[in-house]
Amino acid sequence: MPFEEALKKLEGVVEAMESDDLPLETLLARYEEGARLVKICQEKLAEAEVKIQQLEKTAAGDLKLKSFETSEE
Amino acid sequence: MSKPAKSQWDFGELFSPAEIRKVLSVSELTGSVRALLEKQIGTVWVSGEITNLRAQSSGHIYFTLKDAGAQLSCVLFSREIVAQRDLLADGQKVLLQGEVTVYEARGQYQLIVRDVELQGVGALQVAFEKLKQKLAAEGLFAAERKRALPKFPARIGLVTSPTGAAIRDVLHVVQRRNPALEIILAPARVQGQGAALEIAAAIRTLNDFGNLDLILVTRGGGSLEDLWAFNEEPVARAIFESAIPVVSAVGHEIDFTIADFVADVRAATPSVAAEIITENVFASHELVGDAMNLMQLRVRRRMRIETENFESLAGRLVRLHPRRKLDDSLQRLDDLQFGLLRGLKTAARSRQLVLQNLAGRFLRAKPSQILKARQEVLKQLEKRLNLLGPEQVLARGYSITTDVASGKVLRDAAKIKAGQKLKTRLAKGEVFSTAQP
Numbered sequence: 001m002p003f004e005e006a007l008k009k010l011e012g013v014v015e016a017m018e019s020d021d022l023p024l025e026t027l028l029a030r031y032e033e034g035a036r037l038v039k040i041c042q043e044k045l046a047e048a049e050v051k052i053q054q055l056e057k058t059a060a061g062d063l064k065l066k067s068f069e070t071s072e073e
Numbered sequence: 074m075s076k077p078a079k080s081q082w083d084f085g086e087l088f089s090p091a092e093i094r095k096v097l098s099v100s101e102l103t104g105s106v107r108a109l110l111e112k113q114i115g116t117v118w119v120s121g122e123i124t125n126l127r128a129q130s131s132g133h134i135y136f137t138l139k140d141a142g143a144q145l146s147c148v149l150f151s152r153e154i155v156a157q158r159d160l161l162a163d164g165q166k167v168l169l170q171g172e173v174t175v176y177e178a179r180g181q182y183q184l185i186v187r188d189v190e191l192q193g194v195g196a197l198q199v200a201f202e203k204l205k206q207k208l209a210a211e212g213l214f215a216a217e218r219k220r221a222l223p224k225f226p227a228r229i230g231l232v233t234s235p236t237g238a239a240i241r242d243v244l245h246v247v248q249r250r251n252p253a254l255e256i257i258l259a260p261a262r263v264q265g266q267g268a269a270l271e272i273a274a275a276i277r278t279l280n281d282f283g284n285l286d287l288i289l290v291t292r293g294g295g296s297l298e299d300l301w302a303f304n305e306e307p308v309a310r311a312i313f314e315s316a317i318p319v320v321s322a323v324g325h326e327i328d329f330t331i332a333d334f335v336a337d338v339r340a341a342t343p344s345v346a347a348e349i350i351t352e353n354v355f356a357s358h359e360l361v362g363d364a365m366n367l368m369q370l371r372v373r374r375r376m377r378i379e380t381e382n383f384e385s386l387a388g389r390l391v392r393l394h395p396r397r398k399l400d401d402s403l404q405r406l407d408d409l410q411f412g413l414l415r416g417l418k419t420a421a422r423s424r425q426l427v428l429q430n431l432a433g434r435f436l437r438a439k440p441s442q443i444l445k446a447r448q449e450v451l452k453q454l455e456k457r458l459n460l461l462g463p464e465q466v467l468a469r470g471y472s473i474t475t476d477v478a479s480g481k482v483l484r485d486a487a488k489i490k491a492g493q494k495l496k497t498r499l500a501k502g503e504v505f506s507t508a509q510p
Contacts, residue, residue, distance in 0.1 A: 050247050
């Protein structure tokens with residue numbers, strides 16, 4: 001599941017849990033579902049990384065990506 | 074003031090003054106100076122710095138143009154159509170075209186300004202204003218064509234110098250927030266001759282490359298001249314034509330460039346731009362972090378409510394138990410006993426009161442008084458009896474005749490039979506007689 005989808009579902013679950021009308025069993029089921037989504041989101045966030053590449057034009061005029069090294073650090 | 078004494082060498086006027094002196098009035102002289110200046114100098118270009126600028130309500134602007142060694146009074150009349158009129162200010166370096174003349178009323182020579190060219194930063198300001206007005210008229214800044222940025226950009230284009238401060242700032246913020254983000258850098262010089270064309274080309278290249286969520290065009294702080302490329306038309310056009318939403322972040326908070334006006338989103342600085350782009354990812358970190366707490370809170374709250382409901386039900390159940398009924402009966406009995414006792418006490422007390430009342434009345438009712446009252450009544454009755462009795466009637470001469478045998482009073486002579494024995498009572502004594510046929 002993509003992060004954005006998991007996040008959206010998680011938001012929906014948290015929102016649904018705010019209702020007091022929810023039967024207790026449903027509430028607990030939502031909690032289980034929410035906990036599962038939190039785990040998915042956290043995993044996605046943990047494996048997230050910033051990649052930077054530099055775009056350059058070849059002699060033939062084609063576009064090519066090459067790795068970009070930041071000068072600092 | 075005393076008149077000075079005449080010198081002994083004063084021989085009076087030997088020669089008429091008119092013959093040896095050419096006397097001019099002030100007006101004539103000033104007029105000559107004016108004519109000379111206007112003829113000899115006429116229209117000139119002169120450069121200097123504006124000082125002591127006064128804009129009059131008439132619309133005329135008076136100022137002094139100076140350089141290190143001299144000053145020149147200048148006037149810009151309201152009728153002159155000069156685009157930069159509003160940009161004139163103290164300290165502004167200008168190149169003026171005008172005519173040198175004399176303001177005769179004050180004997181002051183001055184420059185009547187016909188045209189103004191701003192120099193230094195001022196000239197750039199004018200160019201900026203001109204381009205801004207032109208592009209605004211074309212609708213390049215229209216709010217309705219601004220596009221919203223994707224909430225979770227995954228792949229963005231970056232137009233900036235690979236060695237500048239801006240790319241460092243952007244990467245610093247982005248890496249700290251750590252989204253899953255791919256950055257495609259299209260390098261461009263961001264200042265100097267040709268920079269504007271490189272920036273415009275980089276924007277187009279990224280559009281050709283495609284598959285990008287947005288393009289960030291950025292540069293760190295610098296002087297107005299340093300940032301100038303972002304105020305040039307090619308950059309504005311490239312941003313306007315970009316099919317991908319553009320974020321512009323040039324210089325510091327106070328710097329507004331044409332690129333900023335055209336872009337879909339303007340960020341105050343490169344760092345702020347990075348924050349805007351990663352805003353939702355950053356917020357989602359918090360949301361994910363808070364979600365667990367929020368959900369636990371909900372469950373706990375619900376459990377507390379359910380527990381309270383249960384306790385309330387349990388309480389009702391206890392009240393309905395038979396044992397409880399017995400308890401109630403016992404209590405009722407207690408209540409009744411108590412009520413009864415109280416009732417008895419109240420009754421006894423009220424009896425006591427009645428008794429006291431009676432005793433009082435009894436004591437007040439003395440026998441002697443009762444007797445006296447009765448005697449009085451008796452006397453009255455005797456009187457009334459006397460009034461009703463026959464004695465008084467008899468005393469007046471009437472008599473009462475009764476049948477001796479029956480003792481009945483006779484009221485009708487017809488009913489008396491012969492030989493019937495009669496008794497007649499008189500006021501004093503009685504007479505017996507026998508009826509005659």
